[in-house]
Amino acid sequence: MWVHSPRYPMELTLGLIVLIVLTYGLEAPTLRLATFCLGVTLLMGLLTEPHLLCWTQAIKMLVMLSGLAVLCMLDHLTSHRSSSLLILLVILGNLLLIGSANLISIYLALEMQTLCMFILVAYSKDSLLSAEAGLKYFVLGALSSGLFLFGCALIYGSTGELELQFIRMSIMSYGALVGKCLITISLLFKVSAAPFHMWAPDVYEGAPTWVAALLSIVPKLGALAIIIQIGLNEIGLLVAGLISLIVGAIGALNQTRIKRLLAYSGIGHMGFVLLGIAIGSIESIQASLMYIGAYILTQVLLWSIVLVISPRRDMLIELSGVSRLNPILALALAAGLLSTAGIPPLIGFLTKWYIILAAVGQGYYLSALIALVCSVIAGVYYLRLVKIMFYQPLSTPLVIANILNSPREAGLGKAILIGVSLYLVLTIIVCPSLFFQLTHLIILDLFPCVF
Numbered sequence: 001m002w003v004h005s006p007r008y009p010m011e012l013t014l015g016l017i018v019l020i021v022l023t024y025g026l027e028a029p030t031l032r033l034a035t036f037c038l039g040v041t042l043l044m045g046l047l048t049e050p051h052l053l054c055w056t057q058a059i060k061m062l063v064m065l066s067g068l069a070v071l072c073m074l075d076h077l078t079s080h081r082s083s084s085l086l087i088l089l090v091i092l093g094n095l096l097l098i099g100s101a102n103l104i105s106i107y108l109a110l111e112m113q114t115l116c117m118f119i120l121v122a123y124s125k126d127s128l129l130s131a132e133a134g135l136k137y138f139v140l141g142a143l144s145s146g147l148f149l150f151g152c153a154l155i156y157g158s159t160g161e162l163e164l165q166f167i168r169m170s171i172m173s174y175g176a177l178v179g180k181c182l183i184t185i186s187l188l189f190k191v192s193a194a195p196f197h198m199w200a201p202d203v204y205e206g207a208p209t210w211v212a213a214l215l216s217i218v219p220k221l222g223a224l225a226i227i228i229q230i231g232l233n234e235i236g237l238l239v240a241g242l243i244s245l246i247v248g249a250i251g252a253l254n255q256t257r258i259k260r261l262l263a264y265s266g267i268g269h270m271g272f273v274l275l276g277i278a279i280g281s282i283e284s285i286q287a288s289l290m291y292i293g294a295y296i297l298t299q300v301l302l303w304s305i306v307l308v309i310s311p312r313r314d315m316l317i318e319l320s321g322v323s324r325l326n327p328i329l330a331l332a333l334a335a336g337l338l339s340t341a342g343i344p345p346l347i348g349f350l351t352k353w354y355i356i357l358a359a360v361g362q363g364y365y366l367s368a369l370i371a372l373v374c375s376v377i378a379g380v381y382y383l384r385l386v387k388i389m390f391y392q393p394l395s396t397p398l399v400i401a402n403i404l405n406s407p408r409e410a411g412l413g414k415a416i417l418i419g420v421s422l423y424l425v426l427t428i429i430v431c432p433s434l435f436f437q438l439t440h441l442i443i444l445d446l447f448p449c450v451f
Helices: 008-025 030-049 054-074 083-098 103-121 128-159 164-169 174-190 198-204 209-230 236-249 257-280 282-309 326-339 346-360 365-391 397-405 412-430 433-444
Strands: none
Touching: 008 103, 008 326, 030 236, 054 083, 054 128, 054 282, 054 412, 054 433, 083 103, 083 209, 103 174, 103 209, 103 236, 128 164, 128 174, 164 209, 164 282, 174 209, 174 236, 198 209, 198 257, 209 257, 209 282, 236 282, 236 365, 257 282, 257 346, 282 326, 282 397, 282 412, 326 346, 326 365, 326 412, 346 412
């Protein structure tokens, strides 16, 4: 059911690690054990996989690195014994999802990671918002799973096949086309793309901050990989991408909470990625892969800094005066926000420019114009946040108390994440040739006819 390698070193090793953590985690320091074991798995994957530049293995490596980053965001104050195990199960589900070649195996892998996310979103037992977010995520996740199964049934009834390679080669009937549309809608739910984004702001707000960071990165990678591998409805993806750009740009303008703002920001980013996927050329899909890489870097940087600052009520105003209390942290957050807004010479500008360039090269002039305008509009709320950090006076006693009582020490894990991601955000555009070459070689694996 899972292909691309006669052996599955990353999946099997990570599955063994899950059993080890489950067995000994009640006695051992679970977080350190899980982080160490995941790092060992990543190293084994690098050493045992001979074709790391193929599409499947490259996305698996991104999932592993993203999961390791989320584990590093945790500390002894925010993590519990079972959280690291659930994060490992989410990562394992995404690895199995990316390597799936059968609709049923795709569904099982999706449900494996989704069920773990249900628990993580409602992890704060004393918070009503967390319980509400978990219920919303459960109900809408069950709806998207039902749509996926109904789409699989229609495709099987029309083609008699569940293997992806045979579905792509078979003649599409009306039943199969409807089935593909339902599967597309289900996967768009998973990546919080508009108009199926209604759960994202509420779930991000109610979930613990480290869970919101996990939700914004890891599950989206697996769903995006499957969207590209199945070859879904291009018109539907294009419409969803454009709506996501508009919703992400306009929806965040009046937000006053950090996690809701980052949720709408993620919706806008998914619009750029879906735009490149919908165009369907080598250049556009390469641009989408580059955008995914830049998105992971900036999200790791932003969420790590938010976890260090730890605003009590997640209000934007609580960031006022951070530049005077911790200038280095404020500069790092500003760099991440400006990169997300697409300000040169940061990596966010490079990837957005390449997406728009690919759209113009294929004749999608209106789509490129909409993406450009939405990017300019979205820059407003990123710049507003920078303005709050550097120019907002510390006039409210409650704001002063919240900032002064927030933890000053980043911790080793968060410090490494902030330093590495900030370095890459600042320097990739200085010499982007390696970035371009790696993504080009990875994308060529999806177009064997080019050779």
